[in-house]
Amino acid sequence: MASAENVTRYHALDSWRGICACMVALFHFDVISHLSFLPLTRHAYLFVDFFFVLSGFVIASNYRSRLAEGFGTGRFLVLRLGRIYPLHLVTLLLFIPIDAAKDGIRPNLLQAIVTNVLLLQGLGINPQNWLNFASWSISTEFAAYAIFAVVVSRIGPAILPWLLPIMVGPAVLATISPDGMNATYDYGLVRCLYGFALGVVCFDLRERFPVLRARLGPSGETWLEAASVMLVVFYVSVAGSNVILQVASPMVFTLVVLVFAREAGAVSRRLTAPSMLMIGTLTYSIYMLHPLVRAVVRAILMVVERLGHMELFVSYALSSGHEPTKVVSLNGSLWLGDLLQIAMLLSTVLLSVATYRFVEEPGRNWVRRLTDRRKAAAVRSAQPAFET
Template structure:
């Protein structure tokens, strides 16, 4: 295990390769949700793309433990930690929730499609659960509003548990967290109807499973042996290939094992010792990683509007996927839609996400000095 001092010394480091991988996973989640009959739409890696979300949970646990395990000493520290974490996700979440509410008002006022406004997954009651980021705490019967935001709700639960464990049992929180991770995996395996494709119901156990295994990994990370040079490159390639093959193949209860694959991926790439890590350190991929949260948050709104337009223009002959009659044209349309998502994500990152982070950082810095 790392001592608090060693963690504090290491905390400023940013894991660029892991951040770039987060960007790649965000793109694959977008591809999973993209309702277009492209060449790759039926590939197992895309069909099971929901599993890439579990990389976010493992990475989050690893990075949060790395940055905060030695810094939370008092209840005031815990409160500041929660404010900083919420400050990084809540503003953009609220913006996108507002966009979906605006779309619902357009349905109400202008009858833009046949959907009944403010019903079922778009109910007024669900707005409050989304505002307080508790919509995935098994209190609603389905995904609501901006569906992908369920991960934020689940992560907030992990942050609360993490802060509580570190404050109460700073030397044993990783082991207690590991027990919670096992319990989370068992709950998903035994009770989630679609196993790891669980969101509004067993999202918190799913997230706890990944998050606290990430915390446990971080505790051992500096002590674990690492390969160098070509051996490290071979290990990186093997980790990526095996994980992608598993995702492309896995269905049913075995999908619960994906978190273990991502634990290995985080361990392998955290050291940034191989050629793949060097590739992931390219500024373009690192930048994509920094945009990943915005990409993840804006994409469902773009796809929802796209489907409303597509149905009006008869681009959805089968009722579920956009199809222009040529798979090559479909591919070009996917790239165009992703380009739009990327542009909006960059704007959201620059004008919402970053200013909010700077504001919260300044506010908590003032509190620390007071």
Template sequence: MNTAAPRRFEALDSLRGVCAILVVMFHMPVASHWRDWGFIQHSYLFVDYFFVLSGFVIAHAYAGRLKTGRDAGRFMVRRLGRVWPLHVLMLGAFIALELARLFFHVDSASAFTRDRSVEAIFTNLLLIQAWHVHPYLTWNGPAWTLSAEVACYLIFAALVLAAPKRFRWIGLVLAIVGGVLVLTCAKRFMNTTYDFAVPRAVYGFFLGCLLQGILTKIPRLKGMAATGLEIAAVVAACVFIGYAQGPVTVAVTLVFVALVWVFSGEDGALSRLLDHPALVTLGRWSFAIYMVHMFILTVMMIVARKLNWVPERRIDFGSVWLNDLFAIGMFGFIVVVAVFAHRLVEQPAQRMIDRWTKPKMA
């Protein structure tokens, strides 16, 4: 397997960081000014950007490199090595919280029940928890996306080995099937997680693969025209997400396919802004931000209830401005914890897996 480093799409990586922030804002249980905005209420849809981008970059990096079963095995180990260590760390954190419930009664919830069952620990360790095996999200809820992506990785590797020249078009058929399943069978359409997560992910992932394959055949704009197109793409995506509800949400994947195409060329002023080192760094922290935030929010709610900060279902200090400051402070704390997780767990694990899977020189 050729190990030459593929191109890194910095603007797309930065957008991933922005999407991670918006997912955290969607989950933040604080009565802030922005909490009830339609854009924030529908920000769960930004997860589908992750699926499209993943398919795009995986096809870019690996479509021409998987020649044998050994290559496919190395690919799977490398992909799992990038997500599993941090996933297991956060699963361990949730289990520790459950033990605190069991032995110290930190809140009124019963320990190791329902979505925090012992059997769900094993499905989470195997990253199959979102393969329609549970009737709800389990443990670290956002990790359902990892489970769905692992399914996409397996399908991708099998297709590339079986039909290297036609895998994108076979993937297109699978993407259409995935989108139709979500549209016709998922009760909440694109807000589906534990049940139709794999079809939802396949829909975005393989459209991303197809886009990567035909990218060079699509004419590109340059200069001011490219900047105008980038602005139009961002505005269109924000407006769509702000208003999309019900069956129309299934079209969000197509919106993100267009967004990835527009910013993959990095031809306009917005791309140059996204190439700023601070935003690129945020993009590289995005996985850690996404993985740690639910645990921090869960602990925050336990503490808030004990301090009577939760008059209803959200933290509310009686002043929306104070609520805003608290939400910003909590987000800052999430980022700090995520940086430690990224540097102490995610990066070392990636380096170790890369060393293990590096092909030996002939």
């Protein structure tokens, strides 16, 4: 059956996105371990910006021309809502009792629920992240979709409007944002639009200049891809200690998108292996579910700590520049911490298989069918009636 959302897939970049989601999960698990002390993991919050850049690139690739030609802003936003909202709603419903059990029925719980239901939680309305803390980025992405649709529908596929967030975003994040590039509920929209705009411009440049799509030959492409991987690992590892490097990270991810959109080297072939493609497919579920796995594991360990009269949490700042928080420490053993983090990540992936199968796919397909029916009905109603 023809879909309302036939999209161009960049399989190597999908796998990249899945790897980034796993790194963000490791960053948030807050466990004393060898993995947590790796500089790459300590600064892995920057991989969220890869999502924003890739989102701008893919959305521009699949919808810029169609929106400019009358695809329909409402139809586009309904399709995007069908992609992100079902899983967001499920995780929201699961987090409400968790937060209520942890902090009680507090006065701001209603505000947290309402803003999350309306996808406003990442737009500077709330004073902190509530409920599923990862969902702030979903809120800002949907706002970016709306802005993209309005701009393209009204102005067309011009590159100029997207230069504004690219110029303003880094300045705001470097000077005003209290957490620099790690902005979430407060300056998260600025962060998202900065990366999203880079993705749109990245696609535009790739279309305008064929040299960016020209192949270098198998060995040249492989070296280029390998160099890109090493650049990301090195850059993210050192960027957390310097705010200028932090705010420049989306530009590094833009280069990665340009390189791996070609899918021409040996690294891309590895990234398009079935196991890697599966991780890429589960990206959204991994990202949205890892806070739930974190919350459940921490709750279990708190019960074990209380019943066993042992200390399983210590006050420590795993991320540079942040206040110490309670992190998991299994008798001070880094190796046990590694095993716990790996188990949490595997649990997240396994749970993601279920949510992709029973939440993401059904929700997206239902919305696609709905938009197809509405489009067909609109076409029929627009056809002239002939007298017999």
